[in-house]
Amino acid sequence: MEKKFVLKGLDDYNVVELKKYWQGWDPKKDEPKILGLGLSCSFLCNYKCNYCYVGEKRPGADELTLGEQLNLIDQAVDLGAKTVIICGDGDPLMDKNLCYMTEHAYKKGMTSVVVTNSAVMGDDKLAMKIHNKTGREVAQALYNSGCSLVVKMDTLNPELYEKIVNVSGSFEKFKKAIKHIIDIGFTKENYIKEVSVTRLGFSAVVMKQTYDEVPEMKRYADTIGAQFICKVPSLVGNALNNLDQMFHVNDYEKVRKYLKQYTAKRETLMVDIPRCMAWHYGPVIDIRGEVRECYTSPCSQEKRIGNIRKDSLRELMKKRNQIYDVTKQDYCPVKSRINEEFLTKGFEKVWNIAEEKACIDYILDSEE
Helix, strand or coil: CCCEEEECCCCCCEHHHHHHHHCCCCCCCCCCCCCEEEEECCCCCCCCCCCCCCCCCCCCCCCCCHHHHHHHHHHHHHCCCCEEEEECCCCHHHCCCHHHHHHHHHHCCCEEEEEECCHHHHCHHHHHHHHCCCHHHHHHHHHHCCCEEEEECCCCCHHHHHHHHCCCCHHHHHHHHHHHHHHHCCCCCCEECCEEEECEEEEEECCHHHHHHHHHHHHHHHHHCCEEEEECCCCCHHHHHCHHHCCCHHHHHHHHHHHCCCCCCCCCCECCCCCECCCCCCCEECCCCEEEEECCEECCHHHCCCECCCCCHHHHHHHHHHHCCCCCCCCCHHHHHHHHHHHHCCCCCCCCHHHHHHHHHHCECCCC
8 A cells, every 4th residue: 555644743634623723713803813834034045946936035134033033933822823834035954043943833832844955964064054063963953843844855866956956966965964864763654544644755846857757756755754745846936047947837737647646745835625834824924024925925015914023923814814815715825826827828727726636635534
């Protein structure tokens, strides 16, 4: 039988729990509540991936301080949050505040899900510079804080890996990091019924040159006890500068049918169908304190929610729930807007909820 993996802190919520979350709650009338918090890291990144949604950005003096980040976690807990997703426009492991954030969240009873390229855990020199720890010690600190990791893995081909991230020597650091992650115990099996709850997931952005490698990546993830997610890139940021490596929009349906055989779910941060931890179940706050639609997209000026430096998280969630319908059965405002744009250009929808039912069985069906 094929192994099924769910990631601790993100999709190990069960059906009963999620139904109770929505039952009898009117976001536009009732007090706000959230299940998760999307907390952004610094703009610093050590990769320059061909498909990166961010493009070129540099850290600024107006980034949130550690005190502000910890206070955000406290406010999220008061609203019911159990998960904090640490991602953003850079790589979390490049952020000197990361271990302090995850330790604080752990003490508050939350699970941190860190979305990373993992390189710092395989680079002792860089790890010492940022965290005053070796790469393995950084991984151990995250493990001790109860974190789960979502690690970028677009290929297992060393040469191609380095072409995609545009950093020489990066694949060796990736391999070293994964060894530390496995040795420390992130993939130690913990079963609920026949589903394995793991603390390591791999996220693969599939392009033309990696399309045929997807089955091999899935086998590798299964072998070490990790969840595997594969998806097509969003056509924003650096992807627009590398369109020759991307699939044409008209090919998305065919590509997605192929990927559906291997991926645990369509989108990395999905909790259930079609809801996302970074929108339906909680907000994403960028590194300057602004509430976003998604890590990949700020709110438009006409639908701006506000900044955590001016208003409390509770007040911002009240405002968000008035401006947006978070109960709407669609992926997110970003993908809905992209769908509309493609339809006006004569293309088919890029995201279709009806096709997602094949990926719904990663949700746990009881409170056991």
